[in-house]
Amino acid sequence: MHCGISKWSRPRAFTSARKYSGRYLCVTFLSGVLAPAGIRVKRYSQETVQRHVPGQFVCYHLPHRTLFKIQGQDTSPFLQGIITNDMGLLEVPGFSAMYSHMLNVQGRTLYDIMLYSLKETDAGQGVFLECDSAIKDSILRHLKMYKLRRKVNINPCPELSVWAVLSKKKNAGHEASKPELSSPDKVLVWETDPRTQEMGWRLVLESQIDPLDIIALCQKGDTEEYHRHRYAIGLPEGVKDLPPGVALPLESNLAYMQGISFSKGCYIGQELTARTHHTGVVRKRLMPVRFSAPVQGLEEGAALQTQSGKPAGKHRAGVGELGLSLIRMAHAKEVLTLKSSDDTTLALEASVPDWWPKDVKIN
Structure with a gap:
């Protein structure tokens, strides 16, 4: 190119x-x-100014x-x-x-x-x-x-x-x-x-x-x-959320985080990234997910499935009931499942972050 x-x-x-x-x-x-x-702040009077x-x-x-x-x-x-x-x-x-x-x-x-x-x-x-x-x-x-x-x-x-x-x-x-x-x-x-x-x-x-x-x-x-x-x-940071050599920049919402220029010229790894951008097709995205209950010890890359058993993506990382998962956009609106290390089936739902562009298409 x-x-x-x-x-x-x-x-x-x-x-x-x-x-x-x-x-x-x-x-x-x-x-x-x-x-x-x-965090709620006690109002001492109606004239209290928040900045004070x-x-x-x-x-x-x-x-x-x-x-x-x-x-x-x-x-x-x-x-x-x-x-x-x-x-x-x-x-x-x-x-x-x-x-x-x-x-x-x-x-x-x-x-x-x-x-x-x-x-x-x-x-x-x-x-x-x-x-x-x-x-x-x-x-x-x-x-x-x-x-x-x-x-x-x-x-x-x-x-x-x-x-x-x-x-x-x-x-x-x-x-x-x-x-x-x-x-x-x-x-x-x-x-x-x-x-x-x-x-x-x-x-x-x-x-x-x-x-x-x-x-x-x-x-x-x-x-x-x-x-x-x-x-x-739904904002990734560091190697747990973006495993080196595994994560793709556009699937990781790099463009939404103002982290990429599509007009600057050559840099290492540009060719695939530019090709993906110009096709306009990103089939999976890193999205915030919420589990039905706090979870611990989930394996990185644990497979997500739809209720009918179709592959829906992979889990990345999280804390408590919150986390980030790489979700197939075709299943982003569905309730998904994941099996934990002790073979327990967990339910989770993805959501669209407020800071994403409003024209992002979710199937």
């Missing part, structure tokens, strides 16, 4: 064309935000995510050839965070990553790369393998910690207000999660810094609640 760089675009949602440096960029904006389920109520935001420490600093004059062209998204987006004013996948040559996902532009105070061009902690050694080898003679330095950042910040308030149809920082100089990354507004904000700090000293009206939450929120809205 022809590989060329054309005008940039972002997949799905609402698009606005703006002119930068003599060319037009199609910049995608998401609308429609549902924050996590709110303590604990309006929740900070979740994410020890399962780690960071690399990639820095040097070749940072952008180096990453451009090995990720699904377009590094040019980080040069657009107002865009400092980007979601992407790295694929193998067969077009299957190896790693899900987030990239954050370094602050201007950092010397030279560069980014922070966030990835699953479990594959940090593997991704480092992957980066070094494709580095060749590029002028880039790649360094792990074990001294940094990644946090997710979510709003307790539900603001249907409106973007949640970004929390104010009391000490922005101590913050290395403070960006809206690029995958969907329902995931709040990403915060990177030095490990000894307490986010409660940085963000007003914030309280700490349990990391498992962060995962419950992800599974409830």
